[in-house]
Amino acid sequence: MAQKRTILIVDDDRDTREGLARALSDSYRTLAAPDAESALAALDADPSVALMLSDVRMPGADGVALMKAAKAKHPGLPVILLTAYGTVDAAVAAMKDGADDFIMKPVDLDQLELRVQKEIETSALRSEVSGLRSALDEKYGMEGIVGSSEAMKKVFRIVRQAAPTQATVLLEGPSGTGKEVIARAIHNLSKRSGGPFVAVHCAALAPTLLESELFGHEKGAFTGAVARQIGRFEAADGGTLFLDEISEIDPSTQVKLLRVLEDRSFERVGGAETLHTDIRVIAATNRDFKAFVAAGKFREDLYYRLNVVDIKLPALKERAGDIALLAQKFLREYSEKNGGLVKSISPAAMKILESYPWPGNVRELRNVIEKMVVLAGGEELGPDDIPEDVSSAAQRSGKAAPHVPAGDVPLADTEKAGILAALELHGGNKSRAAEALGISRRTLHRKLNLYAAQEKAGAAQTPPHG
Numbered sequence: 001m002a003q004k005r006t007i008l009i010v011d012d013d014r015d016t017r018e019g020l021a022r023a024l025s026d027s028y029r030t031l032a033a034p035d036a037e038s039a040l041a042a043l044d045a046d047p048s049v050a051l052m053l054s055d056v057r058m059p060g061a062d063g064v065a066l067m068k069a070a071k072a073k074h075p076g077l078p079v080i081l082l083t084a085y086g087t088v089d090a091a092v093a094a095m096k097d098g099a100d101d102f103i104m105k106p107v108d109l110d111q112l113e114l115r116v117q118k119e120i121e122t123s124a125l126r127s128e129v130s131g132l133r134s135a136l137d138e139k140y141g142m143e144g145i146v147g148s149s150e151a152m153k154k155v156f157r158i159v160r161q162a163a164p165t166q167a168t169v170l171l172e173g174p175s176g177t178g179k180e181v182i183a184r185a186i187h188n189l190s191k192r193s194g195g196p197f198v199a200v201h202c203a204a205l206a207p208t209l210l211e212s213e214l215f216g217h218e219k220g221a222f223t224g225a226v227a228r229q230i231g232r233f234e235a236a237d238g239g240t241l242f243l244d245e246i247s248e249i250d251p252s253t254q255v256k257l258l259r260v261l262e263d264r265s266f267e268r269v270g271g272a273e274t275l276h277t278d279i280r281v282i283a284a285t286n287r288d289f290k291a292f293v294a295a296g297k298f299r300e301d302l303y304y305r306l307n308v309v310d311i312k313l314p315a316l317k318e319r320a321g322d323i324a325l326l327a328q329k330f331l332r333e334y335s336e337k338n339g340g341l342v343k344s345i346s347p348a349a350m351k352i353l354e355s356y357p358w359p360g361n362v363r364e365l366r367n368v369i370e371k372m373v374v375l376a377g378g379e380e381l382g383p384d385d386i387p388e389d390v391s392s393a394a395q396r397s398g399k400a401a402p403h404v405p406a407g408d409v410p411l412a413d414t415e416k417a418g419i420l421a422a423l424e425l426h427g428g429n430k431s432r433a434a435e436a437l438g439i440s441r442r443t444l445h446r447k448l449n450l451y452a453a454q455e456k457a458g459a460a461q462t463p464p465h466g
């Protein structure tokens with residue numbers, strides 16, 4: 001028989017404690033505490049407590065203060081509050097303060113067990129999902145970079161293959177598509193991860209400044225060169241040099257760059273000594289680089305030197321499925337930073353986000369979600385929380401769904417995407433996928449059966465999408 005879960009009952013009244021314990025004893029193991037202080041001690045002493053059931057009115061710290069303290073230390077712990085002062089207001093306030101549920105006194109004992117069971121199941125599911133997510137983030141997300149579109153899966157594959165090598169990498173993609181985060185991931189996954197990652201934004205500097213920034217200069221090399229200055233090529237020794245907006249480099253610097261890429265040697269500006277550096281170069285551009293080369297604006301030989309491994313990051317609107325995945329990742333991130341109130345995005349709101357063209361790509365999506373989370377009024381972000389310019393542009397693009405009430409919790413979609421990604425990564429091997437996800441093979445099976453059943457039901461009800 002499965003082991004009983006533990007419930008902590010907190011009430012200053014002994015009869016109430018004993019009554020509740022008796023009512024729950026068939027299905028649960030119970031612990032009891034007469035006040036907030038001993039309740040917190042009991043939680044610390046017994047990490048297996050699955051739920052806390054606490055009175056609100058108690059001498060000393062009350063139930064709401066206890067709940068806050070308990071949740072601060074044990075974030076996933078579900079708490080049900082008992083309130084004798086049965087006004088709707090008190091109950092609403094308790095929920096706002098973070099209670100998972102509340103029960104009016106006198107307690108209806110039949111209801112009690114059901115409500116307790118529901119909270120325990122919900123919290124188990126929540127922690128399973130969050131475990132899955134972090135397992136995925138670690139194993140396949142690469143430094144928090146997410147994506148389940150074919151395009152991003154291909155990117156992850158190339159990154160994984162190229163990272164451990166010394167090969168020069170060229171990242172191409174519109175602004176905000178993740179070129180810099182991919183460059184950092186390559187560095188972090190390489191044998192150079194213990195060395196420096198040095199980024200140079202080539203477009204930000206005038207040609208002569210860029211040259212001295214890259215190669216350094218000797219004292220007196222030019223007016224204002226009052227001391228010797230080492231350049232980024234030297235600073236990146238043993239690590240990775242990221243040359244962002246590479247297409248903007250002027251012709252004379254291009255020549256010097258070509259030489260470093262060929263034999264890793266260079267001179268400081270105004271210097272005679274030839275220096276050597278041990279670096280891996282990653283370059284990025286948001287231009288149509290090939291066209292740039294064809295137009296004679298960039299040396300072809302240098303282009304081929306840079307373009308050993310080519311990674312193309314498509315615009316966000318071309319990556320089906322990634323918008324929802326990214327939106328949920330950013331929601332979690334910003335919600336955590338802002339007190340954790342916001343928990344989900346309604347399906348209707350997600351549809352709107354998915355039909356917006358995202359000219360600023362992932363960066364823009366991140367900013368929009370941050371704004372929505374900060375200004376949100378409730379647990380779920382709905383269509384009304386979407387900034388006006390985004391929703392009207394989405395509407396214009398013609399695909400936006402009508403305003404429908406929220407249905408399913410979209411958490412499930414992320415989980416499904418994660419499981420399918422893991423399976424694909426392990427060539428369909430269920431044991432290995434389950435292991436990588438940190439779940440049992442049985443759980444994986446159960447979820448796959450569920451998805452199959454859902455798909456069948458969905459196919460029976462709705463015609464296929466066009």
Ligand SMILES: Nc1ncnc2c1ncn2[C@@H]1O[C@H](COP(=O)(O)OP(=O)(O)OP(=O)(O)O)[C@@H](O)[C@H]1O
Pocket residue numbers: 144145146147173174175176177178179180181182286326362363366
């Ligand atoms: N796949 C992804 N998963 C998670 N976050 C991402 C992803 N792609 C981009 N981001 C986030 O989007 C923002 C923009 O990414 P990044 O700075 O790497 O873009 P970029 O291509 O270098 O843009 P630019 O050309 O404007 O320099 C960052 O906050 C980054 O963390």
Ligand SMILES: [Mg+2]
Pocket residue numbers: 179180244
């Ligand atoms: Mg960038």
